[in-house]
Amino acid sequence: MDGEVKKKQPGxxxxxxxxxxxxxxxxxxxxKGFYATTIPDIARSIGMSVGNLYNYFSSKELLAQAIIRHISAQLGAKIRVVNESDLSSREKIEKIVTIYFETAQKEPEMIDFFLRxxxxxxxVFREGCEGMICVNEFVTEIMIFFDDGVARGELRNQDFFSAFGLFMGYLGGMVFLAGEAILPKPLxxxxxxxxxxIYRALKAE
Amino acid sequence: MDGEVKKKQPGxxxxxxxxxxxxxxxxxxxxKGFYATTIPDIARSIGMSVGNLYNYFSSKELLAQAIIRHISAQLGAKIRVVNESDLSSREKIEKIVTIYFETAQKEPEMIDFFLRxxxxxxxVFREGCEGMICVNEFVTEIMIFFDDGVARGELRNQDFFSAFGLFMGYLGGMVFLAGEAILPKPLxxxxxxxxxxIYRALKAE
Amino acid sequence: MDGEVKKKQPGxxxxxxxxxxxxxxxxxxxxKGFYATTIPDIARSIGMSVGNLYNYFSSKELLAQAIIRHISAQLGAKIRVVNESDLSSREKIEKIVTIYFETAQKEPEMIDFFLRxxxxxxxVFREGCEGMICVNEFVTEIMIFFDDGVARGELRNQDFFSAFGLFMGYLGGMVFLAGEAILPKPLxxxxxxxxxxIYRALKAE
Amino acid sequence: MDGEVKKKQPGxxxxxxxxxxxxxxxxxxxxKGFYATTIPDIARSIGMSVGNLYNYFSSKELLAQAIIRHISAQLGAKIRVVNESDLSSREKIEKIVTIYFETAQKEPEMIDFFLRxxxxxxxVFREGCEGMICVNEFVTEIMIFFDDGVARGELRNQDFFSAFGLFMGYLGGMVFLAGEAILPKPLxxxxxxxxxxIYRALKAE
DNA sequence: GATGAATGAGCTTTCATTCAT
DNA sequence: AATGAATGAAAGCTCATTCAT
Incomplete structure (x- = not known):
């Protein structure tokens, strides 16, 4: 009477x-960007009918929001691994930069979606992704990285957003330049x- | 100096x-974004007919490209003033950051257009603004700032784009966060x- | 009275x-109207699957036709009771008007479906409800009322449809006005x- | 300097x-009904592009509302002529019925639109035609007819809507029956x- | 130069109906 | 009998662009 009932789990x-x-x-x-991508485009690309796609996501906006949540979860998980290691802040920075650039290389769509x-x-995200809730998992990990570094005395204690803006703005900027084929060297x-x-900017003292 | 014929200068x-x-x-x-802004919107907002607007810009894309060139020129000019002063690199950085944030405050549309x-x-810019040519004036000034600093031994000699990405990515990131009302303090x-x-990240030694 | 086989009666x-x-x-x-009501809406409202609903009614139109037949039967039955009484035509008119308005009050969906x-x-009814066949039971009772009245010398002998149009058009019109909240008094x-x-219009002499 | 300037009258x-x-x-x-008629249908039927049609009416609903106002004005004007004559109420009723039926015969779409x-x-009319404002001109004339009749002592003084419902419900009902080809005689x-x-129902005494 | 009516392709979204399970 | 995922045609509406005046 309690043997796991598989049936009817909604998914x-x-x-x-x-x-x-x-x-x-x-x-x-x-x-192609949000507006230049049409729902028929998407449906066709995965071999599904337009109508059925709407059974899964009831609007283009909701779909985009699900995507950013997905990306945030993926990136967040990768950074969590770094946070859970016992590397120094300097080493963690290098790991995170590497993760970010590797992702940009192997799954460029993830970073591109985020940036563009x-x-x-x-x-598109105004209703449903207020503040940073759709990107919460990712931001949280960056915050943990930063707080840990400060707690260990390796990073200077400053406004989190100032550090966050530096870190993410910098990485985003570089990926953008790479995407524009402007960089003389590979990422x-x-x-x-x-x-x-980054380390010099953030380190203690 | 005043003999110039006024009439018939092509513009x-x-x-x-x-x-x-x-x-x-x-x-x-x-x-409102590129796609949500219509040509009739624009025409109406300046009291001109759509047809006539097309006499000036033969497509929406070309108009957008003219705008980014305009912005680049404006910002470039402001930074040129800094470059032509004889401040230290540390002071120049502060000036440039101030200029950027002040612009974001007083003429938010300029920075917003750039970022968004x-x-x-x-x-939209693929054909006509390849690489960074439409944003050339601005980038050039940042490059001058950086090269000067290196020449004077105040900044570390490194790949320009690495420094550029840091500088502009960081500032862009902060303005974005401010725009989302996420920052606890004013910009x-x-x-x-x-x-x-920024100075710590770029400085020599 | 109880020997009846329960199972297998086709329904x-x-x-x-x-x-x-x-x-x-x-x-x-x-x-909500015919077009604004969807089959999934209906299925959901009675806790049945769309697929199964189609086992009972093979199209939205056929369902609508079944409904009008149902309404006609219900209203017809109520009027039959009046016809079978031995009231005067004047009294019958009052009874019928009362029935119609009471129904409009208590089960507004019946009258609304009929009118709207x-x-x-x-x-929607072109094929399957030609003429008035789907509304036959109701019309028949009105016809009986009228013929009886004429036979008894209480009502003037005139074209039935002229009397029918008066009777039903009038009542429908009043319910419509009530529905629009235009009437100063309750129905x-x-x-x-x-x-x-109505009596003055139809009475003999 | 005051010779009538034709130019620029907006229409x-x-x-x-x-x-x-x-x-x-x-x-x-x-x-075909409101929902079964599409905007492309309409555009095609008058040799105009869909886009341009939207320059005149910014939604299907607004178009329908313009239509009912148009009909109301047309019918109202015809009845006004009757009201302005010095016929007796009995004769006016006959005139109005004739007008209504003639319209139903010659321009059936007007009455049909009204009824259906x-x-x-x-x-469709909820927003923009609250109450009876879109049908105001027509209703007003019926009201004038009725009030005049009462003032002249020819009609019984009763709730206007009761009389209005009789008059219009009756005529509408008859046109409906005619449209269904149910009437044995021409309208x-x-x-x-x-x-x-109608006269018997409404007349004084 | 200037106007704005006109075009029509294309967009997002809906929904009656089917059918494999 | 029952389910609900899947289909795809079609709807209302938008908008960059053109062109007769």
Missing amino acids: EKKERRRLEIITGALKLFAR IYLSNRE EAYVDEISTN | EKKERRRLEIITGALKLFAR IYLSNRE EAYVDEISTN | EKKERRRLEIITGALKLFAR IYLSNRE EAYVDEISTN | EKKERRRLEIITGALKLFAR IYLSNRE EAYVDEISTN
């Missing part, structure tokens, strides 16, 4: 489909320089 | 009208902290 | 479900006046 | 186009009988 296969949509839409949005869709089309080649810059 | 009044369009469109684009329209809707209150962070 | 439980659908759909149609769905969306307050008007 | 030709749309849309709405679109799809053949019924 399972539906959850898989949902993820397919998110992944497919993410790619298109990142490549989420940060720029605020009207990875900058890891050391950038980590050093 | 003059036309040039004035052109600037009106740029200024009006800039405001609307920055406020130019950086994000790349498809100006961060000038010192941020300038310090 | 029984099926008949009960059918009625549930009719009642539920009636409410929604009357409230059946009378207006003729395209019941008009029973006497209206019955008098 | 003229535009007004003509507007009327074309109203007339064309009226026909389609009356024939305006009266039934209230949601005009009923004028006398109906006028008599």
Whole structure:
């Protein structure tokens, strides 16, 4: 009478489909922008009908919001690993920069969506992603990294947002420049320089 | 110095009208985004007919490109003044940060357009603004600032783009956070902290 | 009286479900109109799946037609009681008016469906409810009332439809005005006046 | 300096186009219903592009509201002529019934729109036609007819809406029956009988 | 130069209906 | 009998752009 009843858990296969949509839409949005990507585009790219797509996400905006939550969770999880290690702040910075750039290299759509869709089309996220709630998991990990560093005496105690803006603005800026094919060297080649810059900016004393 | 023939310089009044369009469109684009702003919107906002507007800019994209060039020129000019002064690099950084934040405060549409329209809707600038040519004047001034600092031995010699990404990514990130009303303090209150962070990251030794 | 085999009577439980659908759909149609009511709406409102609903009614139109037949039967039955009484025509008119208004008050969806769905969306009833066959039971009772009155010498002998149009058009018009909250008095307050008007119009001499 | 300036009166030709749309849309709405008539249908029927139609009416609902106002004005004007004559109430009733039926015969779309679109799809008129304001001109004339009759002692003084419901419900009902091809005789053949019924119902004493 | 009516492709979204389970 | 995911045609509406005046 309590043997796990599998049936009727509202998802399972539906959850898989949902993820397919998110992944497919993410790619298109990142490549072409929010407005230049149409719902038929997305549906076609994953072999689903327009109507059915709407059974999963009842508007284009809601889909975009699900995507940013997805990205935030993915990136957050990767950084959590770093936070849970016992590296020094200097080493953690390098790890995080590496993670960010690797992601930008291997799954460019994730970072691109973040930079070009989420940060720029605020009207799309106004209702449903107030403040930073849709990006909460990611921000939280950066906050933990920073607080830990301060607690250990490795980083200067300053307004979190000042440090956050430096860290994320810098990385975002570099990925943008890379995307525009302006950088003379490949992104990875900058890891050391950038980590050093960030560390110098944030370190104690 | 006054013999110049006024009439028939290919523009003059036309040039004035052109600037009106740029200024009006800039405001609307920055406020509502590229796609949500319509040509009739723009025409109406400056009391001009759609048809006539097309006599000045033959497409919405070309108008947007003219705007970003305009912004780049404005910001570039402000930074040139700093570069031409004989302040130390540390002081110049503070000046530039102040200029950027003041602009964000007083003419938010300029920075907003840069962050939300130019950086994000790349498809709009793909043809006509390859690389950073439309933003050239601004980038050049930052480059001059950096090279001077290095030449004077005040800044570490490193890849320019690494320094540029730090500087502009950081400032852009902070303005974004301010725009989202996430910052606990007003933007100006961060000038010192941020300038310090940037200087520490870039300084020699 | 109890030997009847319960199982396998081609309906029984099926008949009960059918009625549930009719009642539920009636409410929604009357409230929101034919086109604004969706099949999923209806299914949800009675806790049935869309697929299964189609086992009972193979199209939205057929469902609407079943509903109007249902209403006609209900109203017809109520009027039959009046016809079978031995009241005078004057009294019968008053009874019928009262029944109509009471129904409009207590089960507004019945009258509303009649006025707003059946009378207006003729395209829905074009095939399947030609003429007045779907509303036959109701019309028949009005006809009986009229013929009786004429036979008894209480009502003037005239074209039935002229009398029918007066009777039903009048009542429908009043319910409409009531629904629009235009009437200064509650509907019941008009029973006497209206019955008098109808009687004067139809009475012999 | 005061010779009538024709230019720039906001309409003229535009007004003509507007009327074309109203007339064309009226026909389609009356024939197929509000929801079954599409904007492309309407545009095609008058040889205009969809986009341009929206320059005249910014929504389907607003178009429908313009139509009912148009109809009300037309019918109101016809009845006004009767009101301004010095016929007896009995004769006026006959005139009005004749006008109504003639209109139903010659321009059936006007009466049909009134009965099937305006009266039934209230949601369409909820915002913009509150109460009876869109149908004001017509109702006013009926009110004048009634008040005059009472003032002259020809009609019984009773609640106006009771009389209005009788008059208009009756006529509407008859046109409906005619439209359903249920009447054994042509509509005009009923004028006398109906006028008599109405007169008997309303007359003094 | 200036006007704004006109075009029409294209967008997001809806929904009756089907069908594999 | 029952489910609800899937389909896809079609709807209302928008807007960059053109062009006759």
